Amino acid sequence: MLKYHFDWSIITSGKYFEWLVSGLKVTLELSAVGIVGAFVLGLVIAVLKMSNFKPLRWLASVYLEFFRNTPLLIQIFFWYFGSYKVLPTAVNEWLNNTNFEFAAAAIALIIYTSAFIAEDIRSGILSIPKEQMEAARSAGFSFLRSMQYIILPQAVRITIPPLVNQFLNLAKNSSLAMTIGVMELTYQARQVESYSFKGFEAFTAATVVYLALSVSITFIMDLYNKRVLNPQRS
């Protein structure tokens, strides 16, 4: 069936190995920028969504629904190809002077993921029974102190697993950045394939890296679930 000579040496050393490593570096950079940005933005949107002021709540809902219900790829294309017409000139100039591919991919990833993160944060806080707040207040804690000592410590504990899951999704989704020429892992794997015709080896290498990333994070989260969330069970 297959007349294919496997040559694993090309991906373990030399030029192609360096390409793959540089791709991994870009993937990690893009993921790190994305995670920090998406977390901060997601937190802001979650707070807006829970505000008492109706227009702000409404604005947050529109944001959430719109960015959750459009493909990430289209959002990447929009920022890369189409944003120059809607952004102010100063921003355009700044973007053109930086690494524009990277910036466009990061902006799209941050906005897309923040919409998912906002919902996770919100449902984490809402999952704490309101009696907790009432009890804290009647025990004499101020609103901020109740939040600090009673509500948030509980909410953060249960929000961490879905958040980490979103971070992992972001790292996987960063592979879409290859479509606008960001030289991340998938891009480099494809590059190796088209230069050497060793597609199996190149994509195996990328696959192993992605798997190592998600398996190690899943393993840590399993430990977290056992030790922190359900300590009595283990």
Add this chain to the structure above:
Amino acid sequence: MDLDFQVIIDNFTYFMIGRYPNGPLGGLGLTMYLAVVSCILSFFGGLILGLLSLSRYPVIRYPVNLFINTIRGLPLLMVIFWMYFLLPALMGKTVPESQTVIMGLTVFTSAYMSQIVRAGIMGVPKGQTEAAISTGLKGWQTMLYIILPQGMRNMIPSFVNQFVSLIKDTSLAFIVGVSELTHVGTQVNNRTMSYPTEIFIFIAAVYFVLCFAFTSFSRWLEQRLAWRKSI
């Protein structure tokens, strides 16, 4: 900022159905075709994987779970590229791009659907299985007639959500050159040169209307099915 949406009106049928009926189906029509076919296939794929992952026999359970977790650990783009290489090698002939994408989407979505099936089955109280077994039903009969129909009710809203993800994921078919909505968008963009903003806002809006409709439907279902359960 002055946007000119004339380019959308000029190419509207091209965005919606491609060159059909004078040529192959494309645009939104092809997007829907890819999503619906992959959804049906991955429903059965997910059901089978989900049931196997709950199997009593470790020989079946472990490899199936390994497969599911491997797929879930990869970006969809990776799965599609693998299909792109593996399918022709395995079948010994070239495979049309749209079938490659359908296979990639099916394998990827089946892994996620299997988790929904798993959760749905495990959400049915244990007493149901015990009662079914004690009335004399066999193992597979219990699953087919007692557990699955009840579990299915919990699964349906999640299945609809998965379908929404599938619609969004079909945009990746662009990368292997299938002329669905995203691809048609970039094509028109390359041809007209000066309207990228208008084109991608329009395409985002089309995806949004479609996905938001199904998201709302899933929320409605969730409320309705939850209400029914309480009786």
